[in-house]
Amino acid sequence: MRFRYSDVTPQKLYLSRRELMAGAIALAAVGCDAGTEAGAAAPAPAGAPLKATPNPAYRVQDAPTKFESASTYNNFYEFGVNKEDPAKFGHTLKPRPWHVQVDGLCAKPKTFDIEEVLKVAPLEERIYGLRCVEAWSMVIPWIGYPLSALLKLVEPRPGAKYVEFTTLKDPEQFPGQKPGFFGGGTLDWPYTEGLRLDEAMHPLTLLTLGMYGHVLPNQNGAPVRVVIPWKYGFKSAKSIVRIRLTDTEPKTAWNKAAPSEYGFYSNVNPNVDHPRWSQATERRIGEFRRRPTLMFNGYADQVASLYTGMDLKKNY
């Protein structure tokens, strides 16, 4: 069979280039409002209320992100690789009963019941910026207390230089931990993260049990997580079952997956690009225009001294 070219597409069905451009411009125009309108309806958090005293010393000036956004747009690969997976599958996690083992190089290792963890120090509400390594950011009112309060209870030994956090490993509760389609998982479970001891003892490092006046939703790392606001979000381990003091730099989940992309320190730094994208700017969820990313996510005054003399391009 032979064709003439005129058989291929009838004339009247051609897309004219002019129509293409008009369509592109129309979409660009309608998209402009999308950022500000998304998530206009803001339902109250579903979990139990959690009482806390606001701590005005730790309060960024920007308006907090809508709870609906902060609880439906999450990176929590234990539930799946898509942003909506944690909210969709979060119900499979059982945050009670829960224990946190705190051990390693310390005088008084102890396994805490989650109810005990809640009572280690007075709960404070702190409003922190959260900067994801993917160049988006949020502002979140967390509830917790400095991690240092818990670590002091177990009395770290002088040899302890680092702290390792381990997230629960249980494919029944975390569907994302089930072996994948090709037999391999997305990350090497359990998820582990780590800090230098001085970073872990820093007053900004928050052992976190709630947000937006309520206990943590499962998709945000229930029942207990850390929040380290001057580092990229993935450093803040969620659903923690173990905190270990150690003398060697802990292996961290994302560093194992892609060493050249995710370093041990992972401090927010607009001058050090991710190998595949710039970190100079970020999109605040709910805003349209990108905004410049600040050194240490705006916490330079408090934390820059931790890294004096270090080459932050090498120690990314």
Added chain:
Amino acid sequence: MTTRGRVALKVVVWAVALAPLAGLLYGFATDNLTVNPIEYVTRELGEATIRLLLATLALTPLRLLGGWSWPITLRRLLGLFAFFYAVLHFSVWIVLDHFFDWHTMGDDILKRPWITVGVAALLLLLPLAATSTTGMIKRLGGRAWRRLHRLVYAAAMLGCLHYIWLAKKVLVQPWVYAGVLALLLGIRAWDAGRKLSRRWTASVYGRNANGEV
């Protein structure tokens, strides 16, 4: 195929090809474009581009394997829709994502391989869209036109690479597209090899493929 059948087919193709855009517009109207609308819209437009490109490239294999030649009549339409979505995808990046920050975008194109290959893929599609009219086909002549339009293979490969390199961690989806592309190009390669060997046989035995001397 009857004229009525052909028209019905085109209507279906238009509906299917415009569905992703309609979905985005509906999402916008109902305030349902996820928490990070710009990222979502960019990704959806990119997905539509790659799917339509693969659909365009599936028509020749359908003819080679199934003997159906009527799908070829959809090639230009599908190809232009792929280009349409590629332009939208790129425009969203320029306007909504970076708001004409040419300096940053230029930096990205030079420094980030996944963006470099994405832009390269779009540039390769440009001459194809520009020469898609019947007039241009006549002006170029069928042979030169066909040769030029082989650029679509490179564009599709770069498009798949663009998606694979974008992912923070290995995603299944981009590899599915790459696999489909490999299959579609593999069928063409197999066919080209078959024709070559037939020509070779003919030259050795002094007869053509139909066995005529």
